[in-house]
Amino acid sequence: MCGRFTLANPAAAFNAMPWLTDVPKSLPRYNISPGQQTFMICDKSGLVVRSGQWGFIRKGAGSTRDLLINARSEKVLETPSFSESFRRRRCVIPADGFYEWRKTASVSVPHLFQLTSGGPFCLAGLYDRFGDELNFVILTTAANALVKPVHARMPVLLHVAQAMAYISAPPEAPETRRFFQPFATEEMRSHRVSNLVNRVENDTVACIQAYTPPTAAQGHLFS
Numbered sequence: 009m010c011g012r013f014t015l016a017n018p019a020a021a022f023n024a025m026p027w028l029t030d031v032p033k034s035l036p037r038y039n040i041s042p043g044q045q046t047f048m049i050c051d052k053s054g055l056v057v058r059s060g061q062w063g064f065i066r067k068g069a070g071s072t073r074d075l076l077i078n079a080r081s082e083k084v085l086e087t088p089s090f091s092e093s094f095r096r097r098r099c100v101i102p103a104d105g106f107y108e109w110r111k112t113a114s115v116s117v118p119h120l121f122q123l124t125s126g127g128p129f130c131l132a133g134l135y136d137r138f139g140d141e142l143n144f145v146i147l148t149t150a151a152n153a154l155v156k157p158v159h160a161r162m163p164v165l166l167h168v169a170q171a172m173a174y175i176s177a178p179p180e181a182p183e184t185r186r187f188f189q190p191f192a193t194e195e196m197r198s199h200r201v202s203n204l205v206n207r208v209e210n211d212t213v214a215c216i217q218a219y220t221p222p223t224a225a226q227g228h229l230f231s
Contacts, residue, residue: 009078010146010163012205013040013131014105014120014216015047021102021128022057024168025049032057038215040103041208042077048144049171050099050135060099060135060142064089079134081147081164081188085179090145093134095179099144100130100171105216107205108159118205119158120216121198130171132164132187152190154198165191 015021018034032047040046040062048060063075079090104127109116123129135144147164155162164187166174177184202219204210 009108009148009159009161010106010131011042011077011109012107013101013103013146013163014038014107015040015102015128016104016213016216017128018047018102021104021168024128025102025171027172028057030056032059036213037211038213039107039205039208039211042075044208046101048099048101048133048135048142049130050097050142050144050175058142060101060144062144062146064136064143064145065138076145078148078161078163079145081132081149084134084147090134093136093145097135098175098179099133099135100166100174101133101144101146102128103131104128106131106163107201108155108162110158117158118201118203119198120201120205121155121162121196124195124197128168130166130168130174132166132174147188149188149190152196153193154196155190158198162190164188 015037022028022031042063045059045061047057049057063077066074066076076089084090084094105120105122107118107120109118132147133144135142148161149164151160151162166187174187199218201216205215
């Protein structure tokens with residue numbers, strides 16, 4: 009799955025997409041969470057960046073816990089909540105990192121995944137309109153070798169150059185499935201981060217910084 013992601017360098021992301029116009033100014037985002045607004049590119053002309061809320065709204069939803077935030081790419085055309093959006097309303101979401109949590113017997117340990125270049129990529133998504141809002145979900149696929157020790161699923165990542173091809177590809181065409189392959193392991197890196205990212209109100213550069221837990225000896229020294 010994908011439950012949090014980053015757009016720490018929005019200028020670099022939009023500069024990598026010269027086919028965009030009317031690019032908005034944005035502050036860095038280090039902990040984009042379900043229910044929050046961020047940018048998505050959703051027109052087949054590839055010219056417009058729009059603001060969208062992360063998560064499709066379930067009928068009778070009372071909180072962000074009720075949002076549908078991910079869609080399994082393998083079954084997207086067979087899932088009623090997502091099939092029409094995949095056929096008619098695909099989008100990409102600019103990003104430069106995403107988080108996954110490795111569950112242990114007692115805690116969940118957050119990790120940040122990025123490209124080895126540190127540069128931007130796009131998350132493959134779908135969008136729809138709920139009332140006056142545009143809302144999106146992120147497609148997921150099987151984890152690659154880097155992500156798998158932490159989580160069995162990962163978001164569908166696209167190189168920036170693939171964004172327009174994903175948005176405009178024929179939905180039923182077999183070649184469209186190529187976008188759903190796990191991203192190349194050798195093009196990614198990861199590191200453990202602190203539990204700051206667990207709280208949605210934390211949106212600072214500290215969220216993405218590498219974290220090494222104190223050893224037992226250090227804990228005794230400073231206790």
